[in-house]
Amino acid sequence: MSEPLLQVRGLTKRYGTRLACADVSFDIDPGEVLAIVGESGSGKSTLLSLVATELAPDAGTVSYRMRDDVLRDLAGLSEAERRALMRTDWGFVRQDAAQGLRMTVSAGGNVGERLMGLGERHYGRIRGQALDWLGRVEIAADRIDDPPTRFSGGMRQRLQIARNLVTGPRLVLMDEPTSGLDVSVQARLLDLIRRLSAELGLAVIIVTHDLAVARLLSHRIMVMRAGRVIETGLTDRVLDDPEHAYTQLLVSSVLVA
């Protein structure tokens, strides 16, 4: 069996007396898609911020297998190392595109910026790769100079994906990437995420409240409630034969169209 790409141990975070994340542990293998599901306030987004080292935990560790194959505790990285990692080997697709994109910079600039972070300085190559990635996320080439403020919600999310994937990351975090979109727009985005993550062998942690999204995209699922992981396992097993009372409630609350 392969070595884990990411190893999370005992992550705990309190806001005052409220436990937002309680002793959460899991591993992600290369190419594996994990869905974290739960209702609002279950702590799933807090967990993602802790994994992304955007939030400091009260206890616990996040370790990542670096390109040199050494598993390192991210808390031990220098600020420069940490930022370099997040800019190249990791991606983060946010629910609110305004947090994941530079809204006043052109689409091409949004994609190119991460390449420049890798040291690429050749304008023609940057523009060429930006064009290639816009095409892969189905954004027309003639929109390359438009800023995302002129894009629809679905296009903004696709642009975020291009911006994140252009550097060839091995791990991508996604926080409710499809919520707030029309159903048809959502289907297109989901198909894109599914295809690209399989093609590129990406490891993905996706936070969603939508069980259908989890079923379509993920291999494994983790159900959270009040900061705790209450059930975890093979996605279809957890959804089709949920063990915990809360998971049974979540599954039975979905309207079938």
Next chain:
Amino acid sequence: MTALLTFQDVAKSFTLHLRGGVVLPVVGGVSLSVAPGECVVLGGPSGAGKSSLLKMAYGNYRCDAGAILVRDGDAVVDVVRADPRVMLSLRARVIAYVSQFLRVIPRVSALDVVEAAGREGGLSEDEARARAKNLLARLNLPERLWSLPPATFSGGEQQRVNIARGLIADRPLLLLDEPTASLDASNRAVVAELVREKLAAGAGVLGIFHDSEMRDAVATRIVDVMRFAQARAA
């Protein structure tokens, strides 16, 4: 020769937490096995737990007790206790499952759905493409439908896509849950032929076929699940 699939004293019930924790027994004391080249058909009325047995063998349902052993080359894996990653790897290489319903993925064409299943099952791109076309043609799915997503297909057309998807790769263990339920006689005959080819190649089948013609065409043995249903309360 070792069996491809062995149930050892398996029991399953559902606990409905939202209904005050009421426990619904499904099956108990299930012991059966499927050898290479064998097509074991589960018999018994609906509600007796036939589909549940297939789902347990696929790792889709949990078990309360017992072991379900699946042969993986020279190794044997207990599906009941297998880690999710081991289970996914078994599904990719060893176990094919064909249900009555296709879970449609928006925007993906029928041909791509089948081809992708072949790639997941370890076929090369060219081989997967060629087999996908061959299977869809044999199953009489009109070629004009191949490039369309199956969402708008009829039940029978979706089911044929599902069968092609389940049978395209060379997985040695097939779990077939009423794969011919909404097919006409000529297409049922095609499916029977496909299943017999798999058996001849050494695969094993655990299946449910309500249609007696289909059952007679493929079954090498019939196991009545009522005895497991009666053992469940014990």
